[in-house]
Amino acid sequence: MDLVVGRPGLVAFVEVKTRRGPAFGGPLEAVHWRKRRELVRSAEVWIARHGARATAYRFDVIGVAVGSGTPPAIRVRHIADAFQVPAL
Secondary structure, eight states: OOEEEEETTEEEEEEEEEESSSTTOOTGGGOOHHHHHHHHHHHHHHHHHHOOTTOEEEEEEEEEEEOSTTTTOEEEEEEEEEEOOTTO
């Protein structure tokens, strides 16, 4: 988990993935089921230490694709509420 950000009533756990080319797939594809499981476990620890019952939680993913060239083309895509976790 790269970021924990919030506003009143909402906390977002954010994973940021960067890729320099398509050789290993896109950055958003890198957040597969194992990575999601790790994110959920980290979020559970954070909630146990800092969470509030009245707060809503979500998981966001930010994908950064860096192309070749000078300067390199950079594409950023933010997916809010990228996946659901029952009863967090």
